[in-house]
Amino acid sequence: VDISSVGYWGEGWSPYMPAFAYQKELIDIWIDAFQRTPLLMNFDEQEALTYGTQHGAGWRLDCLGDMRKNSNDQYFPAEMLEVYPQQVVRAGIQDVWQRKPVSLEVCFTVAGWKERGYDLDYILDQALRWHVSSVNIKSAPIPSEWKSQFESFQKRMGYRFILRRLEYPKTVHAGSMIPIHMWWLNAGVAPTYRDFSLAVELRSSTTATIVRIPVDLRKWLPGDAVFDGTLYVPENLAEGAYDFRVAMLDPRTERPAIRLAIEGRRDDGWYGMGSLTVKTQ
Template structure:
């Protein structure tokens, strides 16, 4: 939500120019959104001068600001504007509607940024008066991670090669990034018995998911037929990352009891796991694990007609039935969307993301 025109009419402020509105004038709009969309994630455009941002975050809004990466000489968003905004939001002396928990709101609502200038190419252009040094780009990304950002609008332009290492590291932390670290499972289960699965997870990102994607296990045959599902009671929106993006993330332990029906025949099955859309068996979240992947229908997962395979060294299933992987997926980081992107993104969003974890025997 943009409450346009609340900031002071000066270039030395975060937000847009002042149109004379007071917090009292704007309160009804915030109240209307809360009433109309009680369960929809909401964010508020921030300013370091007005009080409506903290008024909104007190009522469940996240926050966003423009011009990430402004290191202008004299006064800048990075060195003056954002620190002032964050300090003012919780200041009981200067703010008429302070949010004393402002620095913790990322746990329940998103923090978003949009970059300054038209593209990262502008940042890299040494002829540009607002050119950013490599260190300034690093500091910009680190600031977003420190504030537990979920989204960065870097605009639709190709990423300069010089920033590829920085962006790859940044994307591996931005938002949520769930990794399955360990699985302790029953390898042999009697027909109509219970498959016990004890798993350990981490969120390697800097923010949680603000929507629960239930942890779901499934049994699959070698030819891709789906035999059964079990949905865990775990709530991944409560799986927070480390408080500081440079620290180790907490470990979350989950114990599931997968009741096998009498209709499941004796034999060997693959055990898959996915984070699914609520009320479905459609896996929506790509885990930070490099294992064989299959689709919602049990077929090999493909991107651009290339089957994703396990190309890295992974500890295999071992004698004590523990499966452990501490590696990270290496994502491509050159994101330049052309006119075909919408169709491609829609296709990939609907393909399913199930990770093969183990084999079990029904005896």
């Protein structure tokens, strides 16, 4: 949810901005009201941007792709090549992405970038350097010549989880602890900001049981993550053959919520990783 305050479109900028003390009161209303909903702080007012992100908000900007080299309009300066990179530093928000999302809105439209001869690779690379999680392209079409670049960009923005290695015993006993090794890669540029659960499901033709893995996925920043631990095989699990499946679950629905960048996805969202045999004591 965007923190709307004053100014044009409620985006916190205009020639008539009130003193920061009044802006702060408006920002506090949102922070107090939305305790569980992720908030995004608008970019233009540096003091407000710093305050909002220091109090739990992510951030957004609304002119991604403005590649003008200069501007005589003090209320519409050259954004990408002047204002934005420096504002990120001056506001001290370089590391906000590690705990809260970054969302970007395109300037003009993507087709407008092409008409103006803008450098698409520069724009998308800069968005990734800012660790973008979502982009608003204003429901406008992407030029066909640029679709492959956007498809590649889409696979790098936000999080992208790849299970690189999984090791577990092929035969286990009900009521026992079993060792498990998982090596994951977050090939995106940001973590997930919701408290999803990493889980294993043991499923037979007649029954299924879910075992949660004690990791905090919100801390899986871009790069490798390893789990070396043990899982409990429920004592009431019947003897027989079981499929070994993994998923990342929504805490509200208890259903798979994240599409992983691996093969093996089933119709119910779980990923088949192999099988094992359960024996009773």
